[in-house]
Amino acid sequence: MPIAAVHIPGVHVPAMHIPDGFINAPVSAIAGAIAIAGIAVCIWGARRQLDEKTAPLAGLVAVFVFAMQMLNFPVAAGTSGHLLGGALAAILVGPYAGALAVSVVILVQGLLFADGGLSALGLNIINMALLTAVVGWAVFRLVIRLAGTSRPAVIAGSFAAGFVAVPVASLMFVLEYALGGTGTISVSTVLVAMTGVHVLIGIGEGLITALTVGAVYLTRPDLVYGVHDRRARTLEIRTATTAGA
Numbered sequence: 001m002p003i004a005a006v007h008i009p010g011v012h013v014p015a016m017h018i019p020d021g022f023i024n025a026p027v028s029a030i031a032g033a034i035a036i037a038g039i040a041v042c043i044w045g046a047r048r049q050l051d052e053k054t055a056p057l058a059g060l061v062a063v064f065v066f067a068m069q070m071l072n073f074p075v076a077a078g079t080s081g082h083l084l085g086g087a088l089a090a091i092l093v094g095p096y097a098g099a100l101a102v103s104v105v106i107l108v109q110g111l112l113f114a115d116g117g118l119s120a121l122g123l124n125i126i127n128m129a130l131l132t133a134v135v136g137w138a139v140f141r142l143v144i145r146l147a148g149t150s151r152p153a154v155i156a157g158s159f160a161a162g163f164v165a166v167p168v169a170s171l172m173f174v175l176e177y178a179l180g181g182t183g184t185i186s187v188s189t190v191l192v193a194m195t196g197v198h199v200l201i202g203i204g205e206g207l208i209t210a211l212t213v214g215a216v217y218l219t220r221p222d223l224v225y226g227v228h229d230r231r232a233r234t235l236e237i238r239t240a241t242t243a244g245a
Helices: 025-049 054-069 086-093 095-112 121-147 151-180 187-219 225-244
Strands: 005-008 011-014 073-076 079-081
Touching: 025 095, 025 121, 025 151, 054 086, 054 095, 086 095, 086 121, 086 151, 086 187, 086 225, 095 121, 121 151, 121 225, 151 187, 151 225
Parallel strands: none
Antiparallel strands: 005 011, 073 079
């Protein structure tokens, strides 16, 4: 749930949708190469991950994230926010397909709606798609490994995934700004502004992620990719126990 901009007295700091020229050309180019490599890995992984059930869902997730990212709302004085969706997509369709889905959304937004600069596409894909999908997936899997696959555990894991992914993405932006920022604002000022606001915004991201995944898990738990193997293992154990009895 990245913000459109962080407002500091006398300055204007764009957040997740980085515009052209805010990060210098060398860093943007390196980020572009990293993003291309990351997308290639995701395509390779998604080919093994997607099946007849998850492939259509990946498309629906991309549409949902695209629609939600178009809706901005105020979260603090002079600051607006919207859903990011990387953690949500990773939980529902897996980290590879989830990162691809959000990458497509960012690409369409940049090309058709001028939401983020074209030279900054690599930066935006890294921050909003690749990183959030990886972090969200890791946090979710950690929670269900510790707490199991009950609905409360899945909801808690989804909230934690969305909540953690947002400030981590904001920290990546701060690192990119430190390496190649063209503004005159100090890195420490950007760090305080970004992390402070994004911790609050992460709560909203976590709530949306938890509500969405919880609703899907209640009606169609088989569509939540993040718990497939854990649920299958539980069913095998139950079957073996019943057979042994």
